[in-house]
Amino acid sequence: MIPFLDLKAQYAGIKAEVDAAVLNVLASAHYVLGPEVEAFEREFAAYCGVKHAIALNTGTSALHLALLAAGVGPGDEVITVPFTFVATVSAICYTGATPVFVDIEPVTMTMDPAQLEAAITPRTRAIMPVHLYGQMADMDPILEIAARHGIRVIEDACQAHGAEYRGKRAGSMGASGCFSFYPGKNLGACGEGGIAVTNDDRQMEKIRMLRDWGQERRYHHLLKGFNYRMDAIQGAVLRVKLRHLESWTEARREHGGHYTRLLGHSRRVTVPAEVTGRRHVYHVYAVRTPDRDSLQRTLQEGGVQTNLHYPIPVHLQAAHIDLGYKRGDFPVSEAAASEVLSLPIYPEMTPRQVESVAAAVEQKAYA
Known part of the structure; x- marks a missing residue:
């Protein structure tokens, strides 16, 4: 696993x-x-x-x-x-x-x-x-x-x-x-x-x-x-x-770059974009796919743990129904919530593990 x-x-x-x-x-x-x-x-x-x-x-x-x-x-x-x-x-x-x-921008998923x-x-x-x-x-x-x-x-x-x-x-x-x-x-x-x-x-x-x-x-x-x-x-x-944060950050960035090289031309997922002039520290490596739930099940069965960040936008949470928003008010956020899937990323990962996750995403034999 x-x-x-x-x-x-x-x-x-x-x-x-x-x-x-x-x-x-x-x-x-x-x-x-x-x-x-x-x-x-x-x-x-x-x-x-x-x-x-x-x-x-x-x-x-x-x-x-x-x-x-x-x-x-x-x-x-x-x-x-x-x-x-x-x-x-x-x-x-x-x-x-x-x-x-x-709403958010579709590429960075940050404030528009x-x-x-x-x-x-x-x-x-x-x-x-x-x-x-x-x-x-x-x-x-x-x-x-x-x-x-x-x-x-x-x-x-x-x-x-x-x-x-x-x-x-x-x-x-x-x-x-x-x-x-x-x-x-x-x-x-x-x-x-x-x-x-x-x-x-x-x-x-x-x-x-x-x-x-x-x-x-x-x-x-x-x-x-x-x-x-x-x-x-x-x-x-x-x-x-x-004292270790910068070295950990560079390891995350290396893993994020490796994922992007492996999955950048995938037909199954869209990889996160690192915008010019911004240093992405890859707290999460979130890919997007319309087939998110199926892909998550496939990865779990193949020995890869994933996570969801975030499957329900706040304006559709029951706790905040009093704000008066409804489905359709923020279509970019709603689309992202239905498509994002976070892949494993942490400093101690090995390149081989990144390659194995990418292969599992593509449903290929493990490298």
């Missing part, structure tokens, strides 16, 4: 470093925030090319607090896309604002900037593009439209650690960028974790207070805050993994 993801293989490669880091935290008795988390914040901010990083308990919390720090609240609207994980939309709802959707202007109203407070599958959205036109209307941009970069747009790292272009460290992410914790990054001092100060009960300092609560703090073990583990 070729697994969709192999976190055991990742751990085996860095076991000594991770074990030592965890034991150091246990010995220090600094279990929540503390020196390891502070050091990780500095290191991740430098990696993203920004001034500040605020470590949190989840990526969803990062999205929530970045929106609040940008002034989003009840009565406001936030524009995003329906083809994303539901957390993007949930974070908007947590603020009391209303999610407003625009051509549809933004029509969605903006006097209530629009923020735009939240999603950097999907490891590739950034088309940020220049999104930022230009936002600036012209006085609207803030919050990047959902939860799948885009190290991705770039014209030389700028994911998370560094909007008012804030938000990342998840869920274990399966390109940079994953040994549990839950997230972070918000920003160049805006006021945005940083507000997020930092909001994550810890709204405290400016101990027992001085200026805001109605939350318990969204990162624990120290996650900070220590993430510091270790951050």
